[in-house]
Amino acid sequence: MSEFDGLVAVVTGGASGIGAAVVRTLRKRGAKVAALDLTEVPAEDGLLGVRADVTDDAAVRAAIEAVSVHFGRIDIVVNNAGIGAQGTVADNDDAEWLRVLDVNLLGMVRVSRAALPHLRRSPAAAIVNTGSVAATAGLPQRALYSASKGAVAALTRAMAADHLHEGIRVNCVHPGTADTPWIGRLLDRADDPAAERAALEARQPHGRLVSAEEIAHAVAYLASPSATSSAGVGLAVDGGMQELRLRPR
Structure with a gap:
């Protein structure tokens, strides 16, 4: 039997990128999964796709209720839905700050x-919860995004403290720069996409972008019933970007 047999997981942002990799990984390990996204994921055996906008409280509540009715239970929540943002603290107006925080935090x-x-x-x-290395390291041109993910890291620890006595473990992953559709779009807009990609790869000590599957495996560990002593953890999946200071070769 798999460690996730009989368990039901909800994954937000489950239609693409990291979320889709998490959906695949949890299903392979035996979980039934509901993928919540603006784009509905086609239903399969053990997979429910639910259209939901995480900025709409009524829609979120309806989606969670639909999952509960369909599967009869909910055991795991992977809060992965998020959007990116570029710029210094001066480059985005109040509306953009509120829009990003509304998705990434609220x-x-x-x-x-x-x-x-x-x-x-x-x-x-x-x-x-899906955090980011931007929550733990200062990155250029990421003021708004970093603020949103820093809040996620703090929220994770506070939730872990509030709910551990109820038997609910709360943790987060902090991916480095991941090979996802959002990064792909950033590269497409760059003046020199190849040079920009090389720069992103070079700032991670292992010399490449992090794969969505690597992040999904970290999520699966933290969600697993085998990880019962992990609570309030921020698990880095960043190729050593946060902790290592390697000499140039």
């Missing part, structure tokens, strides 16, 4: 809040 709040009554009934409850 989206996690809405989904977690709606799922908590179901998680409290689970024998293996876990929430895993």
Whole structure:
């Protein structure tokens, strides 16, 4: 039997990139999965696609209820839905700051809040939030994005403290620069996409972009019933970007 057999996971942003990799990984390990996204994922055996906008509290609550009705339970929530932002602190107006925080931070709040009554009934409850190396390292031209992910890191620790006594573990992953559609779009807009990609790869000590599958495996670890002593953890999946200071070769 798989460690996730009989468990039901909700993955936001599950239609593409890191979210889609998490959906695949959890299903391979035995979980039934609901993928919540603006783009509905086609249903398969053990996979439910639900259209939901994490900035709409009523839509989030309806989506969580639909998952509960369909599968009969919810054990794991992966708060992965998010959007990017570029620029210094002066480059985005108030509306853009509020838009990004609404998705990247409050989206996690809405989904977690709606799922908590179901998680409290689970024998293996876990929430895993998608953070970023931008929460732990200062990156140029990422003021707004870094602020949103720094808030996610702080929220993760606070939620872990609030809900551990209820049997709900809360952790997060901090990916480095990942090979995802968003990064692909950034590269497409660059004056020299090849040079920009090389620069992004070079700033990670292992010399390449992080794969969505690597991040998904880290999420699966934190969500697993085998990780019962991991709570309030921020797990780096960044090729050593945060912690290593290598000499140039």
